[in-house]
């Protein structure tokens with residue numbers, strides 16, 4: 001059962017090879033056995049999952065299967081789930097039980113999905129290692145052969161990625177503000193897509209940086225991601241930035257192939273301190289695409305080098321504003337004080353961890369009267385140039401291929417002393433957020449230490465279909481079958 005992909009399990013459920021209840025019970029058992037080691041879930045909703053599975057069995061018996069009927073998923077604990085605690089990985093929201101369901105999770109429930117529980121993440125989705133969660137770090141199910149030291153799963157969607165890689169769920173929801181779907185997917189040897197900004201509704205997702213935040217799936221295969229995105233996406237009048245566009249058949253696009261496509265190779269994504277295996281894998285990926293009938297062309301994205309610097313102005317600026325709502329009055333935890341101001345201060349001092357505080361301080365600083373023009377306004381201007389680079393390049397190519405991250409998974413505790421070193425993880429992923437374009441990470445190979453490495457496919461706005469076509473072609477060529485040491489089903 002555990003070796004089936006989401007697509008495979010869906011077919012087996014429809015054939016009634018096993019019931020949705022059996023499938024869900026098996027996954028709940030796997031979570032019980034492995035979650036104490038991985039800490040991928042903050043909350044496990046066993047009873048709810050079994051109830052949803054029973055409803056799925058009823059629908060299957062009637063021949064009324066929807067896209068995801070009976071498929072057990074993990075939900076990043078940033079998506080509000082009605083009646084189920086939603087923490088955003090932070091102490092301040094630890095007691096928060098939303099009275100509403102996010103649009104994305106409501107869409108998944110509409111299509112028959114089963115929710116196993118809420119997946120761990122960096123506090124308020126700020127991080128690249130899942131080390132900042134108030135609920136403890138997530139451990140990557142992969143280890144270096146002969147070395148037991150625990151590795152990070154990446155972040156911020158580290159719980160989602162670890163759960164999928166360890167086969168504790170068939171897929172998971174995730175969010176990506178600067179790389180939080182793609183980088184953990186790369187670190188855990190699975191696929192993950194950040195769709196175009198506006199493709200999925202942000203309604204009911206705890207906000208980090210609203211002009212960058214976008215929901216997407218992580219799953220074992222590109223096709224599984226396509227199936228999940230088909231349910232997650234769609235226009236939502238409750239989110240004014242959600243796009244009023246039809247949702248294409250993403251899964252069908254995976255079969256298209258790449259014959260005749262032009263794939264751009266942005267020269268600015270080459271970095272001197274990138275491990276040689278990543279450069280080699282990138283070249284290998286391009287060769288695979290050429291063998292499958294695509295043409296590869298060198299392109300330039302000159303403003304990419306400012307991507308990281310501008311991201312770490314824009315994202316904290318928006319975060320400082322979004323997180324102002326956690327004041328001990330409306331949401332979550334409160335720490336009392338002598339008067340109102342003291343109550344605000346003690347609530348926020350007790351409720352936020354160090355990284356979140358750092359972001360609030362940077363954000364408040366770059367938005368303050370004397371510095372707004374020098375930092376925030378400038379960053380917004382550079383952001384427009386980053387988008388212009390992509391627009392110009394996409395007039396000549398159909399998609400771009402780059403590495404997903406500049407390294408494989410690193411050890412827990414590493415890079416913690418220097419926030420800038422941690423921020424460098426996002427160097428290849430943030431340009432897609434700054435410009436709103438879709439990006440997919442595909443597991444493509446292993447590094448010298450036996451750890452997974454991902455390649456990133458970037459596409460035109462709202463052309464996820466080409467992104468899926470290229471990603472699926474890479475996946476077929478790479479034939480990535482390696483498995484993490486810690487996983488359900490042996």
Ligand code: GLN
Nearest residue numbers: 126127176177178179180
């Ligand atoms: N690592 C990035 C950050 O810390 C991205 C986070 C994200 O995409 N949510 O901001």
